[in-house]
Amino acid sequence: xxxxxxxxxxxxxxxxxxxxxxxxxxxxxxxxxxxxxxxxxxxxxxxxxxxxxxxxxxxxxxxxxxxxxxxxxxxxxxxxxxxxxxxxxxxxxxxxxxxxxxxxxxxxxxxxxxxxxxxxxxxxxxxxxxxxxxxxxxxxxxxxxxxxxxxxxxxxxxxx
Amino acid sequence: xxxxxxxxxxxxxxxxxxxxxxxxxxxxxxxxxxxxxxxxxxxxxxxxxxxxxxxxxxxxxxxxxxxxxxxxxxxxxxxxxxxxxxxxxxxxxxxxxxxxxxxxxxxxxxxxxxxxxxxxxxxxxxxxxxxxxxxxxxxxxxxxxxxxxxxxxxxxxxxxxxxxxxxxxxxxxxxxxxxxxxxxxxxxxxxxxxxxxxxxxxxxxxxxxxxxxxxxxxxxxxxxxxxxxxxxxxxxxxxxxxxxxxxxxxxxxxxxxxxxxxxxxxxxxxxxxxxxxxxxxxxxxxxxxxxxxxxxxxxxxxxxxxxxxxxxxxxxxxxxxxxxxxxxxxxxxxxxxxxxxxxxxxxxxxxxxxxxxxxxxxxxxxxxxxxxxxxxxxxxxxxxxxxxxxxxx
Numbered sequence: 001x002x003x004x005x006x007x008x009x010x011x012x013x014x015x016x017x018x019x020x021x022x023x024x025x026x027x028x029x030x031x032x033x034x035x036x037x038x039x040x041x042x043x044x045x046x047x048x049x050x051x052x053x054x055x056x057x058x059x060x061x062x063x064x065x066x067x068x069x070x071x072x073x074x075x076x077x078x079x080x081x082x083x084x085x086x087x088x089x090x091x092x093x094x095x096x097x098x099x100x101x102x103x104x105x106x107x108x109x110x111x112x113x114x115x116x117x118x119x120x121x122x123x124x125x126x127x128x129x130x131x132x133x134x135x136x137x138x139x140x141x142x143x144x145x146x147x148x149x150x151x152x153x154x155x156x157x158x159x160x
Numbered sequence: 161x162x163x164x165x166x167x168x169x170x171x172x173x174x175x176x177x178x179x180x181x182x183x184x185x186x187x188x189x190x191x192x193x194x195x196x197x198x199x200x201x202x203x204x205x206x207x208x209x210x211x212x213x214x215x216x217x218x219x220x221x222x223x224x225x226x227x228x229x230x231x232x233x234x235x236x237x238x239x240x241x242x243x244x245x246x247x248x249x250x251x252x253x254x255x256x257x258x259x260x261x262x263x264x265x266x267x268x269x270x271x272x273x274x275x276x277x278x279x280x281x282x283x284x285x286x287x288x289x290x291x292x293x294x295x296x297x298x299x300x301x302x303x304x305x306x307x308x309x310x311x312x313x314x315x316x317x318x319x320x321x322x323x324x325x326x327x328x329x330x331x332x333x334x335x336x337x338x339x340x341x342x343x344x345x346x347x348x349x350x351x352x353x354x355x356x357x358x359x360x361x362x363x364x365x366x367x368x369x370x371x372x373x374x375x376x377x378x379x380x381x382x383x384x385x386x387x388x389x390x391x392x393x394x395x396x397x398x399x400x401x402x403x404x405x406x407x408x409x410x411x412x413x414x415x416x417x418x419x420x421x422x423x424x425x426x427x428x429x430x431x432x433x434x435x436x437x438x439x440x441x442x443x444x445x446x447x448x449x450x451x452x453x454x455x456x457x458x459x460x461x462x463x464x465x466x467x468x469x470x471x472x473x474x475x476x477x478x479x480x481x482x483x484x485x486x487x488x489x490x491x492x493x494x495x496x497x498x499x500x501x502x503x504x505x506x507x508x509x510x511x512x513x514x515x516x517x518x519x520x521x522x523x524x525x526x527x528x529x530x531x532x533x534x535x536x537x538x539x540x541x542x543x544x545x546x547x548x549x550x551x552x553x
Binding site for chain 2: 006007008009010011014016025027029032033037039041045046047048049050051
């Protein structure tokens with residue numbers, strides 16, 4: 001993929017790429033003051049763009065949303081031969097019982113036989129988090145287990 | 161008696177600042193730059209205006225000097241040397257077209273009014289320079305930062321700002337009425353300084369940054385402001401113009417130091433620059449406006465057309481569509497702080513006639529209003545006329 005990087009003097013850096021078959025561009029502007037703009041060019045006027053300012057947290061959440069499905073798909077592909085093993089993503093919502101608590105406290109492995117294999121935070125992957133890892137709202141958990149195990153994990157994460 | 165004078169000065173200064181705050185609020189409400197309103201405020205309270213202020217003259221005078229230095233220092237901070245060099249390399253043809261198309265109307269009007277060489281050089285600058293502050297803000301507000309034509313507009317602005325660094329020393333020399341030889345010498349010094357600063361900033365920018373940087377806000381502010389005033393003072397004592405000195409210092413400071421410096425200096429700049437605009441309005445006699453009003457309108461119409469032409473041509477070279485071209489053209493129309501900086505230098509030197517300040521004020525008032533309006537309405541108008549064209553065909 002060819003990402004076009006353009007300096008915008010006095011403003012920041014624009015990075016965008018064309019979307020195949022749509023004659024449109026999508027990308028971001030890294031503003032000097034730290035704001036990130038999501039930019040999408042308009043369908044009827046491809047040189048003009050819509051710009052959506054995102055705070056650091058909002059950008060991180062969006063990056064999680066975009067990155068997690070890919071990670072899940074990749075893991076699913078890896079243990080496709082193992083019957084009964086599945087991968088799913090769960091999010092720690094604001095006000096979830098585990099927001100601000102440690103991974104160990106879920107006792108996930110003991111209670112469901114499923115394991116938390118990765119966490120997406122701020123658009124970055126944290127692989128195999130230990131029991132001391134502290135959850136925060138907007139974290140995306142990638143969990144591997146049997147279908148029943150994953151259902152149980154979902155119940156634990158929402159109800160405690 | 162002394163206490164009384166101080167009290168009066170405080171009351172007047174307070175009234176001026178509070179008044180500016182109210183004007184700024186009105187400007188923000190209607191989504192325009194506050195600069196034209198500050199000028200209007202100055203006109204109202206100055207010589208021949210509604211109320212005359214005398215007790216704060218000295219303070220406002222020095223404050224406005226600091227205002228110019230801070231305006232240029234922050235302009236320099238916006239850029240780093242690499243941006244300037246690449247911007248320059250990419251945009252010089254458009255930059256030259258920009259100079260030719262937009263300085264010429266100013267020169268012609270100054271000559272027509274019989275202001276001679278000095279007036280011509282000054283008016284050239286007033287009509288040439290777009291307001292990078294207003295334009296950048298406009299692009300952000302209208303959501304055009306990601307547009308294809310935006311880098312073209314920005315690189316023209318970069319070019320203009322660099323030209324300012326060469327132009328201001330020439331202007332200072334011309335205004336001081338020095339001989340051609342001395343003038344060339346001044347220009348030589350300025351260009352040499354610019355080159356040295358660019359090279360130093362490209363290679364050793366972090367050392368300059370490290371010199372002024374400090375984790376403590378108070379120390380940082382003192383070092384920064386002290387440096388800026390020192391450099392500006394030295395530059396002005398060798399006739400290079402204080403503003404250029406500050407601009408060069410701004411360029412030499414880079415990266416995170418520059419970002420922090422911008423944050424810490426912005427409110428100070430807003431305060432002192434506002435006083436600068438007020439002073440310019442104060443020294444302009446409202447009664448001198450009507451005779452030059454016609455010329456100001458003519459200049460506004462002509463330079464709106466030439467700025468649009470410049471942007472159109474530059475965007476076309478970059479392969480933009482018709483919409484992109486008119487967007488680029490109208491974005492460049494707004495004039496503001498730097499036209500007034502140039503005019504302010506001229507008025508302070510006393511080398512230009514009284515009508516000059518009136519013409520410059522009226523012109524900038526017009527362009528600061530026309531610019532943002534033009535940038536907003538031109539695209540919808542073009543879309544509408546295209547649709548009509550399609551329907552009729």
